[in-house]
Amino acid sequence: MTGKIARWVARDVLRSIWLGLYTFFFLIITLSFFTFFDDPSRVLLSLLNLVLMVVPLVSMIFVLTYLHNNRNFIVLTLTQPVSRRSVFWGYWWGLAIPLQLALLVGMGLPVAFHLLAHRALWLASVLQVVGAMLLTQIFLGLAIWLSFAHEDRLKALASGLLVWLSLTFLYDGLLLVVILLASAYPIEKFAVGLSFLNPLDLVRLLLLMQMDVAALMGFTAEVFKKFLGNAVGTLAAVTALLIWIAFPTWMAFRNFMKKDF
Amino acid sequence: MVEVKGLVKRYGSLTVLRGVDVTFPPGVTALVGPNASGKTTLLKSILGLVIPQEGSIHVMGEPVTGHPEIRRHVGYMPQMVQFPENLTLKEILEWVQDLRNVRVDLEPWVSWVGLEEFVDKPFGYLSGGTRQKVGMVAALMFDTPVLILDEPTAGLDPLSNTRFKEKIREERDRGKTIILTSHILSELEGLADRVVFLLEGKIIFEGSREALLDHTGKPDMEQAIAYLMQENGSEVR
Numbered sequence: 383m384t385g386k387i388a389r390w391v392a393r394d395v396l397r398s399i400w401l402g403l404y405t406f407f408f409l410i411i412t413l414s415f416f417t418f419f420d421d422p423s424r425v426l427l428s429l430l431n432l433v434l435m436v437v438p439l440v441s442m443i444f445v446l447t448y449l450h451n452n453r454n455f456i457v458l459t460l461t462q463p464v465s466r467r468s469v470f471w472g473y474w475w476g477l478a479i480p481l482q483l484a485l486l487v488g489m490g491l492p493v494a495f496h497l498l499a500h501r502a503l504w505l506a507s508v509l510q511v512v513g514a515m516l517l518t519q520i521f522l523g524l525a526i527w528l529s530f531a532h533e534d535r536l537k538a539l540a541s542g543l544l545v546w547l548s549l550t551f552l553y554d555g556l557l558l559v560v561i562l563l564a565s566a567y568p569i570e571k572f573a574v575g576l577s578f579l580n581p582l583d584l585v586r587l588l589l590l591m592q593m594d595v596a597a598l599m600g601f602t603a604e605v606f607k608k609f610l611g612n613a614v615g616t617l618a619a620v621t622a623l624l625i626w627i628a629f630p631t632w633m634a635f636r637n638f639m640k641k642d643f
Numbered sequence: 644m645v646e647v648k649g650l651v652k653r654y655g656s657l658t659v660l661r662g663v664d665v666t667f668p669p670g671v672t673a674l675v676g677p678n679a680s681g682k683t684t685l686l687k688s689i690l691g692l693v694i695p696q697e698g699s700i701h702v703m704g705e706p707v708t709g710h711p712e713i714r715r716h717v718g719y720m721p722q723m724v725q726f727p728e729n730l731t732l733k734e735i736l737e738w739v740q741d742l743r744n745v746r747v748d749l750e751p752w753v754s755w756v757g758l759e760e761f762v763d764k765p766f767g768y769l770s771g772g773t774r775q776k777v778g779m780v781a782a783l784m785f786d787t788p789v790l791i792l793d794e795p796t797a798g799l800d801p802l803s804n805t806r807f808k809e810k811i812r813e814e815r816d817r818g819k820t821i822i823l824t825s826h827i828l829s830e831l832e833g834l835a836d837r838v839v840f841l842l843e844g845k846i847i848f849e850g851s852r853e854a855l856l857d858h859t860g861k862p863d864m865e866q867a868i869a870y871l872m873q874e875n876g877s878e879v880r
Contacts, residue, residue, distance in 0.1 A: 383742075390730070390738045397729035397765075454725035458781075461690040462742040463715040642654070643692040 383468040384475065387459070391476020395448065401484055404440055408488025416492060422502050423593055426510055429489070430589055433514045434582050435550065437485070438521045442542045445477055445525035450535045457643045470638045474526065474631065481518050489514060506592040513585035516623045520581050521546075523630035530638050553580045570605040581626040588619045644668055644820055645689055645789060650698035652684050652844075659684045660695065661844040667789075671811065671821045673835035675828065675868055681844040682824055686791055689822075690719055702789055715743060718787040722794040724778030728767035732758060732777060735766055739781045752780045755810075756803065772798050779807060783814075790814065790821045796830055808834055828865040840868065842875050 395401060411432060415425045449456070459469050490511045497504055525542055532538035557576060561569065577583045591612055645667040652660040659681045676682045687693040689700055691707055691714060700707040703716045726735045736749055753759055756776040761769060769777070775798045782790065792811075796804050811834060815821055825831050838855045840848040848855060848871060852864060861867040 386741045390727075390734075390741070393734070394727035394729045452725070452727060454721060454723050455727060457692060458719070458721055458725075459742060460692055461714060461717070461719045461721075462739070463712045464742050465711045640694065642694060643687065 383464050384471040387464070387468060387472025388475035388479070391473055392479045395477060395480040396483070398448075398480075400444060401480055404444075405484040405488040407436075408485065409492065412489050412492040416496050422496070422500060422507075425496075426503060426506055426589065426593065429510060430513075430586065433489075433510070433517070434586060437514050437517045438550065438582065439546055441481060441518045441521035442525045442546050443539070444481070445522050446529050446538055446542050448477065449473070449526065449529040450538065460643060466639055470635055474522070477526075478519060478522055481522065482515055485511065485514050485518060503593065506589055509589050509592055513588055513623075516627065517581060517585055520623070520626045520630070523627055523634060527630045527634035527637065530634060530641060549580055549582050553583070574605050578622045581623055584619045584623050584626070588616060588623075591615055591619075644701075644703060645822070646701045647685070647689070648699045650685070650688060650695050650700065652681075652688060652693060652695045659844050660688070660698075663698070663841075663844070663846055665839055665846050665849055667820050667822050667839075668837075669815075669818050669820050670836040671815050671823060671834055672837040672839055673831040673864075674822055674824045674839050674841065675831070676841035677872060679843075680841045682841055683793070685841065686793060686822070686824070690714070690717065690791065715785075716787055717789045717791060718782040718785055720778050720782035720790075720792045720795050722797065724774045726766045726774070726777065729765055731763050731765055732769070733762045735777065736781065736784070743785060745785055747784045749784075752784050755806070756780055772800055772803070775799055776803060783810065788819055790819055792821065792823050794825055795823065796825065796827075828868055829863075832864050835864070838864065838868075840871055842872070847871060847875050 412429060415428055419425045419428070456469065456473070460466060493507050493511055497507055524545060528538050528541050528545070532541065557573070560576075561573065564572075577587060647663055647665045647667075650660050650663040651658070663681070663685060665685075674682055674685070684693055688695050689702065689707065691711060694708070702713050705713045705716075707713050727738075730738070732753075733749065736752075740746055753762060756779060758773065758776060758780075761773060766774070766777070775795075779795065782792065796807060799807060811821060811823075815836075823831060823835060835852060837851050838848065839846060840855075848858065850858070855864065855867050856862070859867040859870045861870055
């Protein structure tokens with residue numbers, strides 16, 4: 383039943399004009415970066431900055447809006463002879479698949495074509511796309527959790543934006559303050575620990591560790607590499623990102639199973 | 644047949660249903676009560692949308708809680724009918740059939756509500772009344788023994804309204820259990836055989852329409868219910 387629901391949700395989402403625009407946006411941007419920058423590491427860094435900003439925001443807002451607009455239908459679905467579990471996972475997959483497809487087409491295709499011609503930085507290029515997909519899944523989970531935790535659409539939207547804002551801007555600011563204030567102490571390990579609290583930072587680390595652009599790496603990436611090494615560091619970052627997908631999804635699922643609709 | 648026993652539902656410190664015992668036998672029962680009387684919570688409990696703290700609900704003799712498959716007996720039409728905007732009417736009705744693993748010939752249903760020309764239009768294009776009709780079809784087409792209709796006639800044009808009521812009477816005569824709510828009590832007149840009156844989470848009256856009129860000494864349901872509300876309102880507060 384999960385599969386049936388997911389297929390119908392995906393069919394509805396795939397016809398959304400907003401999803402089309404999102405795909406088109408990444409397609410144009412990625413293609414033009416590859417056209418205008420000669421240096422592939424410059425393309426990846428520019429793309430990284432864009433991904434870290436746009437992917438979480440779009441995933442969050444898109445999912446929150448979709449679930450809100452379809453709330454009454456979700457309730458109607460729950461009055462049919464299907465389990466809540468199937469409805470939850472049906473919507474989870476039904477929203478995830480189109481959003482991931484949008485990234486694969488918008489960013490994955492141009493990157494793949496580029497890799498056919500130039501092998502430079504292939505692992506970083508792949509991780510770029512994978513990182514964006516992981517972020518999509520994380521913010522999808524967060525959005526589903528927030529959507530069913532709030533009855534009020536505005537509250538859900540406001541809390542979604544707040545989460546995005548905190549992870550995108552506030553966290554960096556706070557980290558900077560902490561590092562400046564504690565500059566007399568050995569806080570490297572502490573800074574590495576902090577990175578695990580922010581999925582955006584983890585994706586950034588994941589990519590920069592592969593690129594060997596020490597000057598661009600920033601403080602945490604350097605420390606990360608120094609303490610954990612390349613392979614272990616990558617593995618640690620990926621594991622942390624998977625936990626970032628699992629935790630909000632699990633919270634959302636728990637809430638959905640016992641919620642009064 | 645729907646049987647509710649000792650149903651208690653609390654939202655935090657607010658108790659919405661205070662031990663509701665009620666039976667909905669075959670026939671049309673009007674569930675009435677002022678706003679915040681617990682009507683919606685009672686319907687939602689029967690539908691499995693709300694999880695009560697105490698009590699039991701049986702539909703066609705089978706317990707509802709923890710058994711989603713029991714809802715195959717129930718057709719439901721919500722107050723606010725909404726379907727995915729980008730899917731066509733035909734796709735939406737196919738989706739609902741998929742959820743039940745049942746195939747129904749859609750043509751007679753579509754022509755019954757006069758929606759032939761809208762079959763391939765996305766739901767987002769349909770007007771309010773047309774959407775209501777789609778909801779009606781989605782509730783009725785599975786020929787379920789129990790029908791729960793929450794304010795079904797709101798937004799329907801007079802012709803559709805008449806057709807809908809005819810259909811309800813037809814289904815009643817076929818032995819179905821139909822639970823109806825409406826704010827417009829005159830809508831229920833001539834349709835409901837029985838009345839359940841809920842106030843502040845308790846059943847105040849349960850019986851036939853005639854018994855209600857006898858009990859209150861009023862000439863029609865609207866006045867009888869108004870009388871019950873007035874009488875009990877002053878008692879409760």
